[in-house]
Amino acid sequence: MKPLYLDYAATTPCAPEVADVITRCLTADGNFANPASRSHRFGWQAEQAVEQARRQVADMLGADPREIVWTSGATESNNLAIKGRVEYLRQQNPDAPLHIITSAIEHKAVLDTVAWLERWHQVSVTRLAPDADGLIHPEQVADALQSDTCLVSLMAVNNELGTMTDIPAIAALLKSHDAILHVDAAQAIGKMPVDVRAWDVDLLSVSAHKFYGPKGVGALYVRREPQIRIAAQMHGGGHERGMRSGTLATHQLAGMGEAARLVTEQVEQDQARIGALRDQLWQGLQALGEVYLNGHGTQRCANHLNVSFAGVDGEILLASLAKVAVSSGSACNSESVEPSYVLKAIGRSDDLAHAGLRMTLGRYTSSADVENALAEITRVVTLLRRQ
Template identity: 75%
Template sequence: MKAHYFDYAASTPADPRVAQAMAACLTLDGNFGNPASRSHRYGWQAEQAVENARRQLADLLKADPREIVWTSGATESNNLALKGVVEALRDAGETGPLHIITSAIEHKAVLDPCKWLAQHQGVEVTYLTPDADGLITPQQVADALRPETCLVSLMAVNNELGTLTDVAAIGALLSKHRAVFHVDAAQAIGKIPVDVKAWQVDLLSVSAHKFYGPKGIGALFVKREPQVKLAAQIHGGGHERGMRSGTLATHQLVGLGEAARLVAEEGAADEARIRGLRDQLWAGLQALGDVYLNGHATQRTANHLNVSFGGVDGEILLASLAKVAVSSGSACNSATVAPSFVLKAIGRSDALAHAGIRFSLGRFTTSDEVEAVIAEVARVVAMLRG
């Protein structure tokens, strides 16, 4: 029997329209050429397709297409943003102390580069602690700012909780400071409106497979006015205006562009429908008793529902939910048996952090599926509670 898929925050299936657009870029009778081949029609057509995708993503983000730098996904975008800012400052001759502000509940794709910069570049990092609702406030950022702060990196939507950071308020705060503002928007696109101008961000990371596009492709928004200076992390040909070398994957970029177009046209309707399904799921789970919502009740996306179940062993609970595809936190940490560091950061006990389950819904979730999942979770929880 096929499991009910409730792990859209880990990865979304490609929309069939995205897959169709990608398939047309793979074979001899399609648009398979190298976008960097400037001497024949195959290359020109591929370049045109890549640039069309660049515009589609830029339109979704309210950006200039020249501000979109292609990457392999949000992890690479985050590394390029964080390491690129610090190394560009060092290359420009800045020898004094540098300071970064981030939070204790960022994705590992931000926390690990921060750790690397502290160890190898001598950068001091401040990790802001969320409140009990999983929120980082603009006031916390203001209190942590120093003259030597060169970068603030905060996610728009937390990947485990779905909680929303007030990035617009933080962007307004940082507009008066020299610090570059980087936002990891991997979980935001397709779930909330993203506007780089309104948010006043300098750098913003994108991952296609979080909004019904293909895996292995993403982008980094890099503000042009004033131009954010970044040191490239991948060298070999000077592609993407010298910021990211490598042959562009036409089919993946066409898929990302089509996924962005669909979000622009259908995202609001998706959000309203999914919110109703999420609330239906929460009502059913809440009725089981001794169930706790993790994260702010309203300041979160429609797609996420992170709950802890009292009176059960978390590992046994997750293993017993074989008919439901869910996670105990970030997909990047699914191999560890330690309790979620995000749930620990918001004050959950070890037992409740271990028993935390992230349900995430999406474009293809149905009401019947929600009812089936409620029934299955109720059966498993009742069995484990004896």
């Protein structure tokens, strides 16, 4: 059996159309120039490609192109949004108390950022606990709001569970508060329609390699009306309207734009097909018995399936599935393997958290791939349970 890729939440392959666009921006006979070189035709053409990509990403999000700030990916976007907002407010009033609301199951790019602000910049943080289904509810945000809350940062789709947060409801309750809303949408793009106007968000992070674009490039949506102000975290040239300096990578941005165009055209069709494959996989796994679904049964995106297998060692299970690329939320350190903090947060025991696997499907997954994965997982789990 050839190796199967069921780890689309970690990264996606570039779509062939995207790879073609990228290639045409690399060599001397292509569109290779610096978009900031405005004194010659080569630079103008590169700038045109970058601005076309900006329009394509904006169209995917229902935004104005002027609201798209290029970054190196969602991690930088999250840092720019959270640190940038806090630093801007500190510049206005250095002594004002600041409070951030986030959740205990955010990506580390958010959790580590707010922890840094908490430790070194006197920002207080409330980390909302998920329910047993991995959901964060708007009522929790309402209860946690304080007079000095400046930012709420919550992901649209959880990267381990695939559970979805009701972002529009949270945005609605913030209407009467000064706090702004940042959304990490890295796992949402390509898996569901994302509309920043309908969601009414202020800041939103995007990563190209999560939706069949290139690695190393992303964007931050920054609302213009009413205008959201953030302080730059990278300086040196004042690019991106002063919010993010650095020479723009024409090939990556053009590729991201093409990936965004494809998402805009295909997202609903893709998700209907992928959701059916995900259900096929889950139904087959249930035949093994003592297999537990992690996360809400329906309030989750079509791509994700996170399950725990009772009666098996998680490390051995993952190592034994060499022919099926899946992932575990467990984190390694020098002495031990810690269970997934997300699975622990929803109440899973250490054993079930260790034995949790995230299987994520994508645009190039077939029904035959699912059947082959089921056969291999069934073989491995059955063997391990006999030992």
